[in-house]
Amino acid sequence: MxxxxxxxxxxxxxxxxxxxxxxxxxxxxxxxxxxxxxxxxxxxxxxxxxxxxxxxxxxxxxxxxxxxxxxxxxxxxxxxxxxxxxxxxxxxxxxxxxxxxxxxxxxxxxxxxxxxxxxxxxxxxxxxxxxxxxxxxxxxxxxxxxxxxxxxxxxxxxxxxxxxxxxxCVMVEGRCHLSSYATGRSPNLSGVCSPPEMVSYDEDEEGTAARLAGFTIDRYAPGQPTGYPTLCKGRFTAGEKTSYLFEDPxxxxxxxxxxxxxxxxxxxxxxxxxxxxxxxxxxxxxxxxxxxxxxxxxxxxxxxxxxxxxxxxxxxxxxxxxxxxxx
Amino acid sequence: MADQPREGELPTFVRVLFPPVAIAPAGLLLTHCVRTLARRQPNLFDRLGEWRSARYLVAPSDLAFAFIVVPDGEKSIVHVVGKNSPGSVDVAITGPLLTLLGLLDGTLDGDALFFHRIISISGRTEAILALRNTIEDAELRPADFFGLHGIVARLADAGILNGLSVVRWLIAGRAHATGKL
Amino acid sequence: MIPASPIELALGPVFFHWSADRLTNFYRRIADEAPIDRVYIGEVVCGKRMPFSDPVWPETIERLERGGKQVVFSTLATPSTARERKSVEELCADGRLVEINDLTALRFRSGQPFVAGPFLNIYNEATARFLVGSGAQTICPPVELSLAAIGTMARTCFSAEFEVFAFGRLPLALSGRCYHARLHGLHKDSCQFTCEQDADGLAVDTIDGQEFLAINGVQTLSHQVQTFCPQPSELVSNNIRRLRLSPQTVDMVAVARAYRRLLDGQEPPETVRFVLSSLGLPGMQIDGYLRGGPGCQAPSPI
Structure with a gap:
């Protein structure tokens, strides 16, 4: 092969x-x-x-x-x-x-x-x-x-x-607009998903929030390893449950x-x-x-x-x- | 707590030995080194694109001072600043000195260090990404910074890289011994 | 400018898993009361739902056509099983216009007229022309494109009618994995159709409580609701032929009437947006994509 x-x-x-x-x-x-x-x-x-x-x-x-x-x-x-x-x-x-x-x-x-x-x-x-x-x-x-x-x-x-x-990618490739929905840029429009210029890591008393264009994608306790805030690998709340809804990181x-x-x-x-x-x-x-x-x-x-x-x-x-x- | 070195950091006395004022002339030397490098490898900086004129704050967590770097080819600037008064910057990167040096020569994987919080970044993430990718492709050796050639360059590379790995090993050993890892 | 024939309204396919009763009642009202020219019917999101909705279509088609609506069959966006592919093939044999949402269907429909749906990747005029050459009569481009980009395509590809996704939660992504099943700890093959409980999709908030997305089985939509309310002249100058309204549980007859008044110049955009806001939409209003920004952007005040 x-x-x-x-x-x-x-x-x-x-x-x-x-x-x-x-x-x-x-x-x-x-x-x-x-x-x-x-x-x-x-x-x-x-x-x-x-x-x-x-x-x-x-x-x-x-x-x-x-x-x-x-x-x-x-x-x-x-x-x-x-x-x-x-x-x-x-x-x-x-x-x-x-x-x-x-x-x-x-x-x-x-x-x-x-x-x-x-x-x-x-x-x-x-x-x-x-x-x-x-x-x-x-x-x-x-x-x-x-x-x-x-x-x-x-x-x-x-x-x-x-x-x-x-x-x-957990979504069907080429059919995902999640990134442009939050940031205006996406794989199909600009060849980039969850673009770095829209990423921020904000420290507060609870630890670090990883955000994409202001949307909180995940949160980490102080000292815990962080991840890149790729939209589909984030933690979200749906039906009163908070989880890695789309895909675990x-x-x-x-x-x-x-x-x-x-x-x-x-x-x-x-x-x-x-x-x-x-x-x-x-x-x-x-x-x-x-x-x-x-x-x-x-x-x-x-x-x-x-x-x-x-x-x-x-x-x-x-x-x-x-x-x-x-x- | 604040005085105790963290994982991978130099011992605390280093901070005392080198206050910012003592190290200020190093900025001139480093500016000269980066400009020499730019003259020898002019294409190296192309990858940075619009980020050539960005102000990068490189702040070793185990030193009392930091560097401002503008990686604009032959117009590059490096100067030494106090940690608490760096002025305006586009992006700041912080981490143990030896780790930052390891990023420069590609010994260490920047992504892994970042996600494990050994280095931290604030400001324009895309600027640091452009710099990371530029350095990756440059395949820099210590001798490149000093404009060395031939056998001297090879000896310098071997000496500096081996020296760095010995120091890293010593620090890691000390951390193990004190149960810090 | 010479007044063009009036811009039409289309009702998109229902993305959600509505019961047979709900679908039947919904389309009866649309047939009798809504000022809509074209209605897309059929299941596009999940092939497993088809046995529930299939019995609804014969009567619905008859009723809609009697009400003067053009009926278009929409096909699955991600057909995968042999049964799903077979259903796409059968729908493509229909004498009516068919909307294709995956190139699987092109194999069965090439050379005959079709609608290129918003799940196909049509991002430029060359691709649009290619599909027109294969039989595309109407093109509804991906929702992330701006009106300016769609206009560029439409002006250089005038043999196709361009349709813009104007109302409803935006279809943002499709997956091989069912999120309703995953959320409920079930496998896709034994999903128990929990998606039926969320007739507008299930809200997905960030962990800081920001409204963000909605899930609908294998589909991810925006939480916010597209309410693109342009001046009619903007549509004419961009060669847009039709606006597509995507069904939600709000009163879609009222939505269609508001859009008809907008297109006829009887009410300005801000009035129409106010009318829409009073209908109890499942999220804040947005139109960022069509304005060239992030999809989640709210309409700017006029």
């Missing part, structure tokens, strides 16, 4: 390649990609250099142009595709029909991957993208169980890629499901975290490289557990929807 790893900077790209990534995904430093954070991402020159480095080390580079083009500015998204192709990218990851259409019509040699932001989860939707745009790989929404992925793979004729580690770790995902017909495993540092990239990629190699060599689950236990992501982890506990 192919290991697809994140890079928010050229340094992270080199770190991922060195740690054993088969492919790196990254984006341009603007709103055309879904990790549009300050100081993150690549200029065209940096991308070209990154592609040269990756290719020299036998790795591929996939460029995420996976936001929805804004009205009156579709040209910027088309230009990003042209630049990615010019830099020698191995594939473009896209979600917007306008961007997919541009790749299909103008870059017939360029591999096209369907972004998770398109949230294509049925054989019919996937079939539409494959037949209309010649999509070669579909990144699966993080709401499917392993059984559902296996059934889906049996009824489609295209590669699939599944997230195995990192941040977890956990991150995805499907390391133990690599062999199940392989059996379900998944082609590539994806690690989330273009906004994370080199240290994260190095450790997670290294662990998954070993685990994937162990699975490919037919090692048992105990061996894989041992490899993954060394991962220092911190915080609580979940297998997300894969284990079907959501149903």
């Amino acid at each position: 192919e290991l697809v790893c994140p890079a928010g900077t050229p340094a992270a790209l080199r770190a991922a390649v060195s740690a054993g990534a088969d492919a790196i995904y990254c984006g341009f430093r603007d709103e055309t990609n879904a990790r549009n954070f300050p100081g993150l991402n690549f200029s065209a020159a940096e991308l070209a250099e990154g592609v040269r480095f990756a290719h020299a080390h036998g790795a591929r580079v996939l460029v995420a142009i996976n936001t929805f083009a804004q009205t009156g500015r579709v040209g910027q998204w088309r230009k990003a595709v042209d630049e990615a192709a010019g830099c020698g990218a191995d594939a473009v990851i896209a979600a917007d029909l306008a961007v997919l259409d541009h790749v299909a019509k103008n870059h017939t040699g360029l591999r096209l991957h369907l972004s998770v932001q398109a949230a294509a989860a049925t054989p019919e939707a996937i079939g539409f993208y494959v037949e209309t745009f010649g999509v070669r790989r579909v990144v699966l929404p993080r709401i499917l169980s392993v059984q559902e992925i296996a059934a889906l793979n049996r009824s489609i004729d295209v590669e699939t890629e599944a997230f195995v580690f990192g941040g977890l 956990v991150s995805l770790n499907a390391g133990n499901l690599i062999s199940s995902l392989k059996a379900a017909g998944v082609t590539a495993l994806k690690i989330e975290g273009r906004q994370r540092g080199k240290r994260y990239v190095t450790e997670v990629v290294r662990a998954f490289r070993k685990a994937v190699d162990a699975v490919e060599a037919g090692s048992d689950a105990g061996e894989i557990d041992r490899i993954l236990s060394g991962m220092s992501e911190g915080g609580r982890q979940t297998a997300g929807a894969y284990r079907k506990t959501w149903r």
Whole structure:
């Protein structure tokens, strides 16, 4: 199976390649990609250099142009595709029909991957993208169980890629406006969820309140570890109950499901975290490289557990929807 | 309580040894170092975008003074200020000195330190994020700050980084010994 | 400017799990009394609710069409099971206009006329034109877009009618997980339909008591209520053909009448907002998205 790893900077790209990534995904430093954070991402020159480095080390580079083009500015998204192709990218990851259409019509040699932001989860939707745009790989929404992925793979004729580690969207990707409702900026509108400029940590006698655009997302006792106030990971009150209503503040770790995902017909495993540092990239990629190699060599689950236990992501982890506990 | 060093902090006597007035000239030296770095790696600061002209307050929790940093390439400024009178800043970052140095060379993971409250941030979060990502990509070594080359640079890097990790280890050991961790 | 044909009103599909009786009575009144031109019917949020509402539709369609309303069948926003996908396919075979809310439906409807619903990601004129090429006659863009952005699309894509989500709690997100079930400690597969208890959705407050969101099974909505009350000229200049009113438990006939008076220029926006506020809306009034700001922003005083 192919290991697809994140890079928010050229340094992270080199770190991922060195740690054993088969492919790196990254984006341009603007709103055309879904990790549009300050100081993150690549200029065209940096991308070209990154592609040269990756290719020299036998790795591929996939460029995420996976936001929805804004009205009156579709040209910027088309230009990003042209630049990615010019830099020698191995594939473009896209979600917007306008961007997919541009790749299909103008870059017939360029591999096209369907972004998770398109949230294509049925054989019919996937079939539409494959037949209309010649999509070669579909990144699966993080709401499917392993059984559902296996059934889906049996009824489609295209590669699939599944997230195995990192941040977890509990909402259907590309269909969530929670962030813009509070802040005016969202993944679809601006390539960013719960944007940092709207975040505040306010200390009072009860501890620290993490707020987004003034809405209290969570509260921490003095000295307790805090979290980033991502809307869907907050504590809220509904029906007189206060709880992590949408999702606990956990991150995805499907390391133990690599062999199940392989059996379900998944082609590539994806690690989330273009906004994370080199240290994260190095450790997670290294662990998954070993685990994937162990699975490919037919090692048992105990061996894989041992490899993954060394991962220092911190915080609580979940297998997300894969284990079907959501149903 | 206030006088007791917290996790990862230098011993209290360091604060007494280096009052702000004694350290003020270090601002000139550091300004020179950052500008030298900017001359050698002019693209390094591009990532900061609009935050090049932001005023960052870097306040080591175990020292009596703090730094104001404006990371504007060859126009960069570093000066030493008293902790209680930093003037207006866009964003402030506080934490043990050795931890802050670990962030600079990428030894430590800033996200984890932040969420575990070892460092704290106030003001424009996006400015510190831009700086964090810039530093991440810069892959700075101690020698870069002093404009050193070749074997001297390698020796300086090894000496400084090893020295820092020894001090971190000593402090962690002391904390263990006094049951602080 | 040449006076265009009057801007129409549409009633969106009911997002909530209303009982068969409630749905029947609701649509009877709409058919007989509401000044509405087009009515979207059908379940769009949760396929598990369909067996409860399905028996309602034949009579409802007949009654609405007799009342001079155009009936449009809305399809599921996140079809997943074989049964749900089958239902989408069957609805797409209907001779009436059909609203598609997921590209799953495009497979069955491409080449025939359809409405592109607010759950499709139509963020720019090129995407709009692409869908028009596949048969889209009406486009109701995602709720987070501003009127200016919708206007840019509508002015460069004049072969489609553009419809704006003007009234109701905003549909903000969909999930594979059911929040009503999770809140009640149940699994989605044995959810006991607790969402039926909250006919406007269940309020979600922050831990500091700020009104914020509402849950409706797998759907998350705004707590606040969109009450977009523009000057009619604003709609004309942005090439908007229709306003969509999304059903809540308030008197929707009164809501429709107030909007009709607004569109006919008989009452100014502030009067219409006052009328709406007296109906007992489930939350404060907002229109931030269409004004280009955060969705939760209240209308600015005129």
